[in-house]
Amino acid sequence: MSRELSHEIDELIQVFKAEVEQVQSQQQHRELKEKYFSRRRGICTLLMQRLRDVPPQKKAEAGRLINHFKQTVTQNLDQVSARLKTGREKTVDWTLPPVYRPIGAPHLIERTRTELEDIFIQMGYEVAEGPEMESEYNNFTALNIPAHHPARDEQDTFFIQGREDTVLRTHTSPVQIRYMKSKRPPFKAIFPGKVFRKDEPDATHTPVFHQIEGLLVDCGVNFSHLRGILETFIRAFFGSEIVTRFRPGYFPFTEPSAEIDISCFLCFGRDPECRICKGTGWLEILGSGMVHPKVLENCGIDPEVFSGFAFGMGVDRIAMLRHGVPDLRMFFENDLRFLRQFG
Structure with missing residues (x-):
């Protein structure tokens, strides 16, 4: 063997x-x-x-x-x-220079949205999101937007073919409706996301853009609370030297309503040729107001007991103003020369 x-x-x-x-x-x-x-x-x-x-x-x-x-x-x-x-x-030649492999960075709109969210999160706000395809009721009716309002026309809104009473949301306000129906006051939250409108693309409009809206509901909430929150946010984002201006406005879902301007952070109103404010010294950045009692009722909240405020802003516009971008379309053209400026 x-x-x-x-x-x-x-x-x-x-x-x-x-x-x-x-x-x-x-x-x-x-x-x-x-x-x-x-x-x-x-x-x-x-x-x-x-x-x-x-x-x-x-x-x-x-x-x-x-x-x-x-x-x-x-x-x-x-x-x-x-x-x-x-x-x-x-096989490795250690004397050769290292190989450079470029690393990507978040898009400027995403960076702006994250920075805006972080400011409100630090103030105790919750971040809530919802579907981009919404019922006509949540997008319009529950927000006190009347049937004859031009926003409900097919010339302004994308209606979903084959889905009756369904639209691509025109703002993130329907998420507020869903949120208020699922929660009991007190609460405060922000609602970021994409929205859709039938706009022809130009320097200041695109059919798809980004919004952040905010909402606070509690007992005894008044307009001074709204002003305090927005001024805190504006100074945190744009700088402590910024001056704010509240102008009367109109939105079906808030009453009273106000539009907020900030002093031009580039020229502070001293340059008539300013590329940011066009010499006016002011920049419109957001809309706001006290939540309309009918909106609270539509969500099952008693307006005799609770009150609240809401506000909304375009993330794309905020990014344009802050960084001096002249044309909204530049964000979406995927031009690496533009994107690398903010990488």
Whole structure:
């Protein structure tokens, strides 16, 4: 038995040495190692299993022959592994300059939205989102927008074909409706997201843009609370030297309503040729007001007990004003020269 095993192992060693000389890659090395040391079908594994059938008086000699074979295979595989590692290291020229791989950055609109959200989160506001495809009721009726209002016309709103009374939301206010129906006051939240309107693309309009709206409902909320929150936000985002101006406005879902302007942060009204404010010294940035009692009623909130305020702004417009971007379409043209300015 020992003589036959010795002859068999000699032949296996010759075959192995021929195979190991052909190894030129780590993959080939792994495959050869698997062939000899696989736990189920490896050649060395099968040889060790045959020891069970060797007579007791010959097991010691057979074990010595098998161990000699295993050591030979292991040593040769280790030498090949070291050779492959050395060869791989030699292919690297450490004197060459590093390869520059440019790393992307968040889009300017996304960065602006995140910064706006962070300011309100620090003031304790929750961030809530909702579907972009909305019911006509949530988008218009629940917000006290009358049936004859021009916003409900097909010339201004995207209606979904085959889905009766379903639109692409024209503002993120429907998320406020969903939020108020699912919560009980007091609460405060902001509602960021994409909105859709049938606008022809030009320097200040696109059919898809981004908004952030805010809402606070509690007992005894009044307009001075709204003003305090918005002035805190404006100074946090634009700078402490900014002056605000509240002008009377009209929105169906708030009463009273106000539009907010800020002093031009570039010229402060001193440059009649200013590219940001066009010489007026003021920039319109958002709309706001006290939540209309009918809107609260539509959401199951008693307006005799609770009151609240709401506000909304265009993220794209805020980014345009802050960074002096002259044309809204530049955000969406994927021009790397433009995007890299803000990377």
